[in-house]
Amino acid sequence: MVFRRLALPLLLASFVGSAQAIPLLDFGVGEEGFGTEFLPANDDGSTNLLDLPFDINFFGSTYSSFFVNNNGNITFESALGTFTPDPFPVASQPMIAPYWADVDTRVAGNLWIHSPNADTLAVTWSSVGYFGDQIPGGGEEGGEGSGETLLAAAVGPKTNSFQLVLRNRADTGTGNFDVDFRYERLEWTTGDASEGTAGLGGIPAQAGYDAGDGVNFLTLPGSRSDAVLDLQHASNVSSETPGLWTFAIRNGAPPGSSPSNPLLPVATDEGWSFTFNVRPGETFFIDPDIAIGYDYFLESGPLFASVLLPELGDNAYEVWLWNGAEWVFADNVLAGEEYTLSDGVDRFRVLGIEESLALDPLNPTAFVTGLTFAGAGAVQLSQNPIVLSLPVPEPETYAMFLAGLGLIVAARRRARS
Template sequence: MPGALLERGTRGKGRMTAGIGSASRRRISPCRWDPVLTTGRISNDILPNPAARRWPPSFSSIPGWLLSCEMFPAFLIKSVGLGLLAVARLSSAELAVPSDLTVDMSVPGEVNLAWTAANLRPYQLEGSMDLLTWAKVGVPVVGSGAPVSMVDGPVSAARKFYRLRVGAVRPGFDRYSTQRNDDESSGLVPIGFPISLFGRTETHCYINNNGNITFDRQLIDWTPNPLQNLGFTIIAPFWADVDTRPAKSDVVRYSYSSETVDGHPAFGVNWMNVGYYSSRDDKLNSFQLILIERSDTGAGNYDMEFNYNQVLWETGDVSGGVNGYGGSPSRSGLTNGIDRTVELAGSSSPTIQLDANPATGQPNLLTGLIYRSRNSNIPGRYMFQVRGGSVLGALAVNAGPNQTLGQGSTIALDGSASDPGGGAVTVRWSVRKASGVVTFSDPDILNPTVIVPTIGVTELMLTATSVSDPNVSASDIVQIK
């Protein structure tokens, strides 16, 4: 895969040559690799796709500048060199890009790149038919500038612009791997350091193929259940029906004791380019879990990251999904299974956490996992601090006891929700399952009355969201029958 070079962090001298096919062979006009400022600081490079060609999904991108180029050869859209060219003039030290990259365009029809790589980052490529470009990391706003100077071809032709952004998935964490499988789990794997979570200290975990890790038991469940009701602890960056048997899917990979993040020992699991049930690989997801030892702040303390590079499917076929969409979609969060839960906003809600709306093809810029972030300026990265066994930002939610209808169809709900840290929360009731119309007196309070159908089982969900951190929510379900 073209991105492998960047993901592995190649050391030593690297060199790549990209050629142009005979139909495109011509003298290359000099390019001006000068940053072009638009309104404010541009956080992503925007590049054209002159040939409207498809691009392998797992590339990366980097916060930086809008590039201006008098002519951009079409063949570059196919090479790793595209990413390197995109970062050629960036100077921000925190990006850890090669400082000695050279671009040699002296030979007609070729571009030669040479560099000494110390710490390259993974890349992700995204396309847009306009300049809704990403002028601030994680916040889509309308950009400005000179897009005509970045295209190859008639100014009047319809064109699609590309940008590169920093991939949230950290390189490495792939020393060990599982076998190709569906619904299986590893044996107990050492984390490499003790972690304190919800009043317990853990040193080992089970790595489950379906996008999560557990501590008390292996978990084969392919349809994600409400986290609050599990009765056991789980950390789930993307709990869904992952199937690594198809040919285009990679297997689950992980590392312990051999990796660090910012000098701290780290444990990580990669679900990179994984398919979904049943043996489907027409869409692939890439996400990662990282645990970073932080005993410098207290025994058992650590940071936790959910990192997402690509989310194209959300549901397996047997979970009610159709072509990877709908049904009982993925859940992203962690819980002790009783009274402490953190879920990312949009968890278990159909389609909104995907990279794009499958019905319209439009990017989910405000809700997609790869576009948002938490405690990070890198889109797709959600960081949680675990201190003294508690997850900062965990919410407590209870939808109340299950109820049985009496003579009428009106029920008084008895929900509760709070932030143990003292922060404010908002709440909302929604319908998960019903045989007819459900009417709330007010869905945005904890204890509304509700009119439900008198036939069948009705399931209502109470969701609480942190006011100060809207990317954090928790939910619970009550049944009425």
Template sequence: VLYPFGPEVGDEATHHEDDGTSPEIFLQENFSFFGHAHHSLYVNNNGVVSFGTMVPEYTPQPFPLPGHRPFVAPYWADVDTRLGGDVFYRQSRDPQLLAHLAQDLVPAVPPGDPPPQLTWAFVATWDRVAYFGAASDKVNTFQAVLASNGITCFVLLNYGDLQWTTGIANQGDPHTGLGGIPAQAGFNSGDNVHYYNVPGSRTPAVQSLSHRSNVGVPGRWAFRVDHFVATEGPPETPGTMSKTPATPWS
């Protein structure tokens, strides 16, 4: 379910550290997220791709967050790559990748519309990453893909094996990586109002994202995000999503 990643396809990687992040990455194309165009982003080790500012926080908080912090969270949790794993990222205009992405995004466009003619993508992959305080070899693999045709923008969240939900600083068990405050998955618009929670976020059910979908492919979730549209999966797909209404954050 994951798209190609790693040094062999030209990926860069963040440093092996706790709560680390990439340098600011200037985008080859502006990316529109909840109605706002962004020209740069950061890949944060703790499972977040953020626009304009880093997100080093290791405790997943309920959306919407106060302050201007727009970000995509495929799996916001306390990752520690000193204990294992890599965080890779790249921009791409590779025609083969863009064609593959366009076909996979068909469920995220209105029925009857053609696949989007993509011109750019950004792929961030957390490959077999460990959790803070781990006393086990449990690791997680997941991916966030941003894609655009210059106007319409999409995000795909792809999940491989998810073996843990929580680091010990969030009351997780050091031997299982479970319990405490589990990982968060979804989108924070940065306007203190609009957001989206993937069902199961901040509950033990977040570990099952690799078996659920909103597009009929276990482990894959697809969304249009320039003006956010919640993709409704086929009725037989577990975990079909609907938009979570905004509530005051405290």
């Protein structure tokens, strides 16, 4: 059987409701600070073909120009007026989409395009509304004097503010670049023509990027569901930057394609959550914050086929398997040696990371794990840290404390400060 290797560093941080979303980059230029070039108020419109300030290598194709589409995305082959997001992958339509949905700037907001220097491009959707919220020229689609109209007039229209930033990283290789999504405010998910009501329900927005080759793509958590609004409260960068999502495109390949550019995960109270698309024969690299071990759980998709662990400390690990009732020691494994997980398993445990290494728990590339899977398809998995419980003892119990250092417990990951 052919397996695809998965190497994916994963860091997704979730935050309490009081966290403030990341602000949009303000360049101090133009009416709102986002530049002077703009796409006039419209519904489903696009710019003409525009020049990129630098060439990019996007999944093996080099582009020097692009289209900005009103509906929350940029494309490279042709303009795109589609307002209801199709699930990635979308054939023959390479795109980067911070928030693909039915944006209507005739209702509210503006779309700004600005290149502050030769190495940066920013596209800003500032306080934009959705189709069907209010009809230009007066009245609401709900009908003059309707309950929906009066309610909207009382609370004001729902608007979203988000931004796409491309950064030239030719210093790391020709055509290399970074992608930033910044979500300052998300209040609506869906236009009326996408089966939405009052900006919600129906077929919600999708965020991510797509090579247009039917193979390579990334969809952000919550896409095409009401949970897409949570993008403003989460990050794959840091708990201190809710609403900021960053991706590195290197040598035409996305994050997860190499140990040096792993996919960053979503952090949950229990550990790390991963969602991605896998194919036989390809390796992805995942890496959460470090501990003394990890439990890997498959939520959905093809079974784990093998694991490849990094060179670290004494390079010696233990692999444990679940027998249906408890964890059972399976084998000693050395770093760099692919270990086959029987005929495929839905969970396994890795122990043996030395406490003396004191790896930084905020370093998202500290423990890059290679995984293969027993088939193709969309995978959702979690990687939960196993940590050492270190209570602060009273002096008279210090000896007991030392004796208990060997106890290993599964615990929630430490909150980021």
